[in-house]
Amino acid sequence: MTQVPLAPATPxxxxxxxxxxxxxxxxxxxxxxxxxxxxxxxxxVGTPAGGSVDAYGRALADQLxxxxxxxxxxxxxxGANGNLSAExxxxxxxxxxxxWLSTQAMFTINPSVYPALKWKQAxxxxxxxxxxxxxxxxxxxxxxxxxxxxxxxWVAANPGKITYASFSPGTPSHFLGFxxxxxxxxxxxxxxxKGSAPQITDLLGGQVVLGFTQLQAALPHVQSGKLNAIAVTxxxxxxxxxxxxxxxxxxxxxxxxxxxxxxxxxxxxxxxVLDQIQAAAVKAQADADYKAKLxxxxxxxxxxSGEAFAATxxxxxxxxxxxxxATGFRAND
Numbered sequence: 605m606t607q608v609p610l611a612p613a614t615p616x617x618x619x620x621x622x623x624x625x626x627x628x629x630x631x632x633x634x635x636x637x638x639x640x641x642x643x644x645x646x647x648x649v650g651t652p653a654g655g656s657v658d659a660y661g662r663a664l665a666d667q668l669x670x671x672x673x674x675x676x677x678x679x680x681x682x683g684a685n686g687n688l689s690a691e692x693x694x695x696x697x698x699x700x701x702x703x704w705l706s707t708q709a710m711f712t713i714n715p716s717v718y719p720a721l722k723w724k725q726a727x728x729x730x731x732x733x734x735x736x737x738x739x740x741x742x743x744x745x746x747x748x749x750x751x752x753x754x755x756x757x758w759v760a761a762n763p764g765k766i767t768y769a770s771f772s773p774g775t776p777s778h779f780l781g782f783x784x785x786x787x788x789x790x791x792x793x794x795x796x797x798k799g800s801a802p803q804i805t806d807l808l809g810g811q812v813v814l815g816f817t818q819l820q821a822a823l824p825h826v827q828s829g830k831l832n833a834i835a836v837t838x839x840x841x842x843x844x845x846x847x848x849x850x851x852x853x854x855x856x857x858x859x860x861x862x863x864x865x866x867x868x869x870x871x872x873x874x875x876x877v878l879d880q881i882q883a884a885a886v887k888a889q890a891d892a893d894y895k896a897k898l899x900x901x902x903x904x905x906x907x908x909s910g911e912a913f914a915a916t917x918x919x920x921x922x923x924x925x926x927x928x929x930a931t932g933f934r935a936n937d
Contacts, residue, residue: 650686
């Protein structure tokens, strides 16, 4: 039998073989073979349509679509204070095409207040803090107090008669009221609402006379004089209500708290995909038009992502765990 001589292994042949091997490797690894997004991306929001989280989600979806040329869809999955949305994303394919828009309360407080939670923080990788905002302590105009010391004195003179409203149980709006009771030895009664809209409605109507509210929900009513702003919960005054002092400024820095909404992905998502999503979110946060759109709604747009965002979450989780333990609060499943 005549043997056909093998072609010499020239440098060009070796390079060609290497490129073919690399192409085959990439083809067998979807995370490496294609850029994200490879199909429509669903941003799952844990609240009903029309709220603040939904507004953030739709602004982010529009911005990411502009940046990547992909399709981004917002899906509202309310219920169980965001836990249903977390479970939906946790059980979805970990390929970067189903992401969770969580909130500070959902991610840092729920693990302490739900005894049978079906998800854990380790199931998710925090990618970027999308917006941040303080709460504002407001009162109905019928309340004869314009400052925090005056409010404390008035509430103390009416033990058990004064109600404070939260926009949901198991949130900073709830626990900051508890901490005021504890700090000043007051006896306010907690009234929990299912969202900012009904909380604000009853504050405006005087059914409840004070409460910690979302800044965006209260801002137009404070500006019109229908509600009085006593203090904000950010470390410093907010530019949206520059005349209103912060609790830290008034000598209560431990009551400082902000609420945030952030972008999370299943932690099992391949790292190259996680990196692409995080880079896109960071780019979105830096876009001037995108920032202006959110700031017009009363939000601050932070530049916090990745490990820095995870560190914030760890510190806040520890803080709220201590508060939850002190209150003895447990949420219903």
